[in-house]
Every structure is written in structure tokens, then in C-alpha cells.
Amino acid sequence: MASSVLVAQAVTIIYGVVVGIYALIVYLARKTAGMKTLLFGVSSFLYFLLSFIVSLFDSSQKAGLVMSVIGLSCFIILFTVLIIKLRSWRDIICGSLTLICWIIVIVVLLKVIILGDSGVGKTSLMNQYVNKKFSNQYKATIGADFLTKEVLVDDRLVTMQIWDTAGQERFQSLGVAFYRGADCCVLVFDVNVLKTFENLDSWRDEFLIQASPPDPDKFPFVVIGNKIDLDSRTVSPKRAEAWCQSKGGLEYFETSAKEATNVEQAFQTIARNALKREQEPDMIFPNEDTFKIPENEEIDAPPKKSGCC
Incomplete structure (x- = not known):
């Protein structure tokens, strides 16, 4: 495209x-x-x-x-x-x-999906980038929502469709249709909550399973460590960068949605990576195997019930 x-x-x-x-x-x-x-x-x-x-x-x-x-x-x-x-x-x-x-x-559209645990600031990052606004009132995302923004990337005017997803377990399995067509995936964690960082592996695996990109090793992921404005950090930049390197050299940004620190820079990189993904030949002329689904694979299976209500 x-x-x-x-x-x-x-x-x-x-x-x-x-x-x-x-x-x-x-x-x-x-x-x-x-x-x-x-x-x-x-x-x-x-x-x-x-x-x-x-x-x-x-x-x-x-x-x-x-x-x-x-x-x-x-x-x-x-x-x-x-x-x-x-x-x-x-x-x-x-x-x-x-x-x-x-x-x-x-008709120029770049689809970006934001994944991460509940409360890491996915919605706040999106609102800060698109609307230049931040709210201290926490409201959990139900299912998925998106905003659009036109941005200039390398002298190209493109439209980014940024999808914000719920981090709760009961909403994690959103189905193949939601992930299909994504040009970039953003993995977000809270630098002050170790568990949100440890869960990045499962979020990345979830995306690769559902989206099934032609070349998973080359699909553009961007990792964001959010809430650096707080003083209770438990994940060091060195540890986060080491994890990104172990996954093939993923780009890593530390941000504060509240203070708008590095938010613009992070999303500019996200947009650039998404545009590069769109320009790949495989995206225009996919291989025959790209859309094949194993016979024993369940599509849009109901998510497993959580242990808590």
C-alpha cells in the first residue's frame, strides 16, 4: 500500500x-x-x-x-x-x-497495537500523543478502542490508527481479526512494577500467535517503560535494554505520559517502523502460506476464565 x-x-x-x-x-x-x-x-x-x-x-x-x-x-x-x-x-x-x-x-493507514498489563498507562500514552492531554483519574479500558492521528514521517503524511487494548486477563484473547493487519506492536510496562515487565514475554507471544506475521523475527516491536516520573522504580534501564536485545534488538523508550516525556519521540519511531513495515514487498504480495491456518487451531476461542472476579 x-x-x-x-x-x-x-x-x-x-x-x-x-x-x-x-x-x-x-x-x-x-x-x-x-x-x-x-x-x-x-x-x-x-x-x-x-x-x-x-x-x-x-x-x-x-x-x-x-x-x-x-x-x-x-x-x-x-x-x-x-x-x-x-x-x-x-x-x-x-x-x-x-x-x-x-x-x-x-487511503493511507498504519495500524499500531498497544499491549501491556492493566494500569501501565497505555491509554494515557495514547491520549498524550494524540490529544496532548493527561488525566489522573484511572479508568480501565473495556475490550479495545482506538484513536487516529496524521503525522509526518520522513516527509510522508500518513494516518496512524492506534489501538488501545485492555490489560485484564479476561480481555487478552481479542481474536485474530483484531491483530490482523497490524504494522507495529507496542509493548508497554510500568518501570515501577516488576510484574508488568516480566509479562512482556507473554504479551509478545500472544501477538505473534494471533497476528501470525510472515516473518516474526523481523516484525517491528517497540518497547516502552512508562511512569518514569515516579520514584519507586524496580526495573532498571539496563535490565529493560538487555531484554530488548535478547529479542533481536527491539527499540526501547522510557516515558512519562503525565509529563509528556519522550512520548512524541517514541511514537515517531513507532510510525517510522510501521511505515517501513508497510513498504516491505511481502506486505503487498504475501506468500501463499501467509494466511494458512492449521486444521487443529481454534479461532477466536473464548478466553479462559480468570480466577478472580
């Missing part, structure tokens, strides 16, 4: 510049047939220029919504003009190319 999106962005901008210049020359020569071509080409280029400028100053959901509305408005206006004043096949081709490129670029 991401490779085709990158090509679409380049093609659309080049198309906008070339067709815009050509149409301007034709229009200045007083040949009115170039007017609609000028409209399509220049508007295409200006839309992406505006998207880039907006992303530099505001990468929040509001910015993404504004750009989506602008894009949709352009579709409606331009094609209304085209349908009402249809004069040549050149107009149809110019309009269709613009629309196709816009649609391909708009």
Missing part, C-alpha cells in the same frame, strides 16, 4: 506542475480549451502543497479532518464543472488521473 501511495504522491505533484504549466501556456495563447486542464493541474498541486504546510504546524486529528474536507470539496467542485461543461476526452483524462491519485493518497 505505502509504495503505491508514494508513487501516487509523486505522480500527482509532477502531473500538477507539468499540466499546470502546459495549460497556462495554452490559456495565455487564448485557447479556452486549456482552462479546465489548468484548473485540474494547479488545484492538484496546491492541495498537496497545502497538506504539507498544514502538517508542519498541526498534525492533530483536526488538521487531518480539515484536509479531508478540503479534498472532498475539490472532488465535488471539479467533477461538477467537468460534467456540466464536458468538451473533450482530455478533460476526462485529466480529471480522472487527479481523482485516482487523490484517492490512493488519502
